[in-house]
Amino acid sequence: MSSLLRVSVRSIHTTSAVARGPLSFDGWYPRDHKPGPHPENEAERRASAIKYGLRPEDYKPIDKDDVRLYAGDYPDAGPVNYDVRDPYENYSDRYYRRNWGELVPMDLMRTRPDRFTTTGLDAEDFTHVRALVLILRVVIPMLLVSYFYSDPNPNGFRWKNPVLPKQYSLDYYRAFPFEDPRKYPIVNYSFEPLD
Template sequence: MVTIPLLFKRSLHTTVFRGRGAVAHPGWFPRDHMPGNYPKTEEERRAAAIRYGLRPEDYTPYPPEDLKNHIGDYPDAGIVTAEHRDPYDYYSDFHQRRNWNEPVMRQAMRYRVERCTFTGLRDDLHTPMASISLLSQLLLPIVIFFMVMLYNGETARKVRDWCFVRWFNAKFPKQYPYDFMRAFPNQDPRDYPILNYSFEPAEGGKNNVEEDNARHPFNETSR
């Protein structure tokens, strides 16, 4: 019974009207995680260290001269991946081996747990050339295989005969109701009908071929 009033109190919190949600404290919204300006004074340096949960003597931001890594007052946490940490320690997030409110290194997306790690394989690079190389390694063999198998029928037949496996159904020539080639270009194709099959019952168990040829003089079987 105690949880019901708490549920209503949390749902009808006054911070909803201020656009802050039921839990209003620093670090809740993404805008609170945005790095600030580079600290220029000792007071700004101490404030930035406290903001990121570090001791002032351990806080070292990237210098503005480092155009590749400089991101304001964000600290240089070094390259410390999950593989570097004790697997038997107690963490807030056991999968990532991280604790709550712990600063994340800038290269965290390159050394993710579910991908490449520092002590396992190489880091997960996202450079254009690395992406093009990876796509080429994956797609080119597939494209070459399908081009050879689909556009070279002789090779496909050789592979089929060698493997004794038929992975496609045999195709017969297409059947058309009229001889369009004879009617081309100015005649009516309906004047040249072709009998491919008939649903008429056979007399004596056999079809009357002469009658069919007389009715359909342009039948392909009579050529």
């Protein structure tokens, strides 16, 4: 009986450290891979360079004033992108032309090969005037369409004019397909006076 109880309890608790994913590997801790604070002195700068696998003379953190890319002590990889890489090199990831363990630029998503501009080197051309033009390209047609639909003028532009079905002088439906429609005249109105 006790062995049956031990088997049932053991089957409930079968998870081990191997099932925990990357945390089970020796030396892999998320706290070691998160960007830390921006290095203030030379010792912190050297420690950050070693943390990211760079030589201290090659390490340059992203500028604190760059509000778009700044991420603590993460290094500035520069304009490394898909187009400037050798297409004939044997990469670990051929689609993105990257190797395993390589430093990832902060704006990697802008330089992917499936983007409209794959260079990623052109300057940000976003201005408030450009944003206003983009908004007006949507808002003005919407306003025009809503005006045309809500115009109370009965003779104004309409998507479909309110008209009655066309009145024919002959009954084409009765004559279809082989008879002459002149045998079936339709008298819609008459100008003879009533007797």
